[in-house]
Amino acid sequence: MAWDERVGSIHYYGIGGVVNIDAPPSIGELADLTQGGHEFRVEITNITDESISGRVQVIGPAPTLEACGIRRGQIVSFSESNIQELHRQGGA
DSSP states (O other): OOOOOOOSSOEEEEESSBOOSSSOOOTTOEEEEEETTEEEEEEEEEEOSSOEEEEEEEEETTTOSEETTEETTOEEEEOGGGOSEEEEEOBO
């Protein structure tokens, strides 16, 4: 899968307090990826030394079930350099 490469640093969004931006992506967090003008929100389900994988939760910018040959619910692989935004749970 040819995901768009990120330019600059990851944008972080937190829920419920201060977000640790120094920690690497974790299982259960939501990563936003882009390809061909489409946005994909993926829940991270597995992390290895070589890649990250996760299940596509949302495809946008307009709601759709499929874009660029990727369907909602599909498992996809990507690298940390493909993550545009990372949504994580904040701490106290």
